Amino acid sequence: xxxxxAHLVPAVDGVAYGxxxxxxxxxxxxxxxxxxxxxxxxxxxxxxGGYLAASVSDGSWSSAVLGLAVAVAGGTAGGxxxxxxxxxxxxxxxLPQALRTFGLALVGGDILSTVYGGDEHPVKVPGxxxxxxxxxxxxxxxxxxxxxxxxxxxxxxxxxxxxxxxAGALLRATxxxxxxxxxxxxxxxxxxxxxxxxxGALAGLAGGLGAPIIGPGPDTADxxxxxxxxxxxxxxxxxxxxxxxxxxxxxxxxxxxxxISSDWAPFLLFGMMAVALAGRTFRxxxxxDGVAAAPGEAPA
Amino acid sequence: xxxxASLTAGYDGGTVLHGLDLDIPSGAIHAVVGHNGAGKTTLIxxxxxxxxxxxxxxxxxxxxxxxxxxxxxxxxxxxxxxQGRRVFPSxxxxxxxxxxxGRGRRRRTTxxxxxxxxxxxxxxxxxxxxxxxxxxxGGEQQMLAIARALLGQPRLLLLDEPTEGLAPxxxxxxxxxxxxxxxxxxxxxxxxxxxxxxxxxAERVTILVAGRSAGEFSGEELRAKxxxxxxxxxxxxxxxxxxxxxxxxxxxxxxxxxxx
Numbered sequence: 001x002x003x004x005x006a007h008l009v010p011a012v013d014g015v016a017y018g019x020x021x022x023x024x025x026x027x028x029x030x031x032x033x034x035x036x037x038x039x040x041x042x043x044x045x046x047x048x049g050g051y052l053a054a055s056v057s058d059g060s061w062s063s064a065v066l067g068l069a070v071a072v073a074g075g076t077a078g079g080x081x082x083x084x085x086x087x088x089x090x091x092x093x094x095l096p097q098a099l100r101t102f103g104l105a106l107v108g109g110d111i112l113s114t115v116y117g118g119d120e121h122p123v124k125v126p127g128x129x130x131x132x133x134x135x136x137x138x139x140x141x142x143x144x145x146x147x148x149x150x151x152x153x154x155x156x157x158x159x160x161x162x163x164x165x166x167a168g169a170l171l172r173a174t175x176x177x178x179x180x181x182x183x184x185x186x187x188x189x190x191x192x193x194x195x196x197x198x199x200g201a202l203a204g205l206a207g208g209l210g211a212p213i214i215g216p217g218p219d220t221a222d223x224x225x226x227x228x229x230x231x232x233x234x235x236x237x238x239x240x241x242x243x244x245x246x247x248x249x250x251x252x253x254x255x256x257x258x259x260i261s262s263d264w265a266p267f268l269l270f271g272m273m274a275v276a277l278a279g280r281t282f283r284x285x286x287x288x289d290g291v292a293a294a295p296g297e298a299p300a
Numbered sequence: 301x302x303x304x305a306s307l308t309a310g311y312d313g314g315t316v317l318h319g320l321d322l323d324i325p326s327g328a329i330h331a332v333v334g335h336n337g338a339g340k341t342t343l344i345x346x347x348x349x350x351x352x353x354x355x356x357x358x359x360x361x362x363x364x365x366x367x368x369x370x371x372x373x374x375x376x377x378x379x380x381x382x383q384g385r386r387v388f389p390s391x392x393x394x395x396x397x398x399x400x401x402g403r404g405r406r407r408r409t410t411x412x413x414x415x416x417x418x419x420x421x422x423x424x425x426x427x428x429x430x431x432x433x434x435x436x437x438g439g440e441q442q443m444l445a446i447a448r449a450l451l452g453q454p455r456l457l458l459l460d461e462p463t464e465g466l467a468p469x470x471x472x473x474x475x476x477x478x479x480x481x482x483x484x485x486x487x488x489x490x491x492x493x494x495x496x497x498x499x500x501x502a503e504r505v506t507i508l509v510a511g512r513s514a515g516e517f518s519g520e521e522l523r524a525k526x527x528x529x530x531x532x533x534x535x536x537x538x539x540x541x542x543x544x545x546x547x548x549x550x551x552x553x554x555x556x557x558x559x560x
Contacts, residue, residue, distance in 0.1 A: 166402055169395040176388040176433075183348055183382070185374035185403040185452060 009138050010259035011252065016144040018251020019151035020210045022244050025228035025235075026158060027075075027202035033237035034175040035195040037086050038094045041105035043225030045078045045200050048108065049207025050123075050216030051116050057211075059124040067123075068208045075204015076197050078108070083196035087189055109221055120217035143212050150209065159240055171195070230269065234276050301326040301487040302347070302456055307356035309346040310511075315354065316342040317511045322489075324504070326361075329478065329488040331498030331519075333529065334508035340491035341383055343508070344460040347489065348380040349373040360456055374403070379454035383461045383491075385441040387448070389434035393425050396433065396444055400451035413484075418447040421477070439470035446477065457481065459490040463497060475501050495522055495529035507532040 028042045052074045053067035085104055089096045124130075129146050132139040162168040174181050174191055182188050207216065207224075214220060231250055235242030253272060258265040304322040308315060316339045324330040332340050345351040347358055349370035358366045365373050374380075388396060397415040419426040422443045428436060436444060442462060449457060459478065463471040478501050481488060492498040498505045499522035507514045507529060515532040522529050 166395075166398055169391055169399050172390045173388045173395075173399060176390055177386055179350060179370070180382065180386045180388070182370045183350060183374055183380045184400055184448070185371050187371045188369075 007259050010255045014252035014255040016148050017255055018248035019148055020213055021227055021231055021250055022247035023151050023206040024224050025231035025243050027199035028228045029232040029237055029243045031199040034171050038097045040098055040101040042203055043221035044105045044108040045075050045203035046207040046224045047216050047221040048074050048078055049204030050211040053208035053211045054121040054123045054216055057124045061126045064126050071204040071208025072201050075200040079197040079200020083193040087192055118218050120215045123211040125212050155244055230273055303359040305357045308354040309351050324487055326487050327482045329502045331490045331492050331502035331505045332508050333492055333495050333498045333505055338508040339511040341460055344458045344491050348458055377455035379449035379452040379457050381445045381449045381459045385445040387433035387441045387444050392430055392432050394429045396448050400448040412453050413450045418450055422447055439466050457486050457488045461491055499523045
């Protein structure tokens with residue numbers, strides 16, 4: 001009971017961190033899983049949102065709302081730049097996309113460090129959510145609890161949009177068979193641009209919302225990109241539910257895992273990733289079913 | 301309605317169609333028949349804009365669409381029912397219809413197809429409205445692919461091997477459905493591997509051999525003399541199938557596997 005009590009705060013922190021990762025990775029998984037675009041500049045869009053939100057925050061609710069609005073607008077604009085940069089590469093595979101978006105990330109990162117300097121930028125959250133709350137004998141930051149609620153609402157809203165609206169159906173159809181969507185009369189460049197803009201908006205929103213937790217700084221883009229990649233690899237690209245579960249798992253490993261076994265903490269995250277990938281390879285090879293694919297034959 | 305002039309097209313690996321000519325009047329059903337690799341699918345996909353034209357010209361209702369991408373051709377009134385159906389596995393029947401109907405809104409008229417009218421035409425789709433594409437049988441997927449194409453409000457409907465892999469009873473339903481569509485003002489180009497099926501639904505049939513026309517016949521001629529198609533296709537038996545469609549013998553689902 002004592003052990004459970006001791007790990008309660010890290011466990012809740014893991015949920016908050018996991019939801020932050022989910023919101024951060026949502027744009028990347030949308031763009032990669034549905035649009036087929038490998039966006040190495042995703043972390044830069046997140047950092048842009050964080051910097052923009054931090055730059056207008058003064059501790060009032062109006063500045064918080066304005067901060068989120070400019071973060072979303074900045075992310076959307078960044079997504080539009082990304083669309084223009086990657087559209088000519090359609091059908092040429094992921095390597096040219098990775099190189100181009102890596103270039104955009106370098107340029108974007110340089111602009112951000114020129115404008116905002118090399119220090120972390122603290123974000124002033126509104127006073128009413130800036131304190132601590134007491135639960136089960138522990139104290140916990142109010143903003144993180146609020147973030148859990150907001151991120152959970154965003155996850156539900158994202159699922160509804162993707163699963164219940166015509167726009168969501170169009171995105172799923174694009175993931176299934178892009179050429180057929182074009183043959184139905186939907187312009188591929190519009191779908192591509194809308195996807196990039198939406199992914200950028202999500203990254204900007206995540207950056208704005210997450211700024212009080214992962215303060216925007218020089219290493220934010222790299223850190224968010226790496227963790228987002230882990231989330232989409234574990235959750236499978238394009239799967240909202242998969243990304244959600246993977247993000248929560250990563251969040252718990254990064255917080256609860258450290259709390260339980262700090263010695264093993266540096267290895268836990270990538271150890272879990274290695275195990276998941278090995279298990280996936282094992283299943284797809286047919287070995288698990290006792291049917292190994294013959295040489296030169298695609299696995300069932 | 302559709303005019304194909306000196307059309308040459310193919311893939312990176314080589315040219316498949318060699319200077320093909322084709323004219324289909326408005327409201328007609330025209331079939332192209334040939335073995336695998338004869339160029340049927342390449343013709344359909346080139347008209348749809350999915351395969352680039354190397355040379356020649358494709359016109360629809362007098363408008364040159366040769367340089368247009370697939371989505372612009374769809375907006376110009378060309379709808380495709382592709383080989384293998386290619387329904388979206390993750391979308392429900394209802395979502396397919398809504399997506400197609402939404403795109404076709406620019407050409408809606410009082411006689412336009414609606415999700416309700418295609419469900420009246422294909423009642424099975426109404427029963428399966430909540431099922432996803434991957435949960436449908438082959439025949440249901442074919443009906444969905446046709447419904448999706450109709451909701452694009454086409455003037456020209458392209459059907460690529462619409463009976464491929466289907467049970468004989470479903471083949472009869474599909475054939476009956478295709479024959480009814482010109483009543484709604486549609487012009488139809490259908491690719492079929494079997495001359496007898498083509499003759500049962502089409503006014504005119506073009507035999508394709510190695511990407512070139514090896515002869516054009518009326519459906520009536522081929523029904524009376526199946527050996528004409530056999531001679532043009534270069535083998536002795538016009539058709540080796542045994543199922544009949546509305547009294548026309550020799551119709552069956554085509555052989556599996558993709559064709560060109």
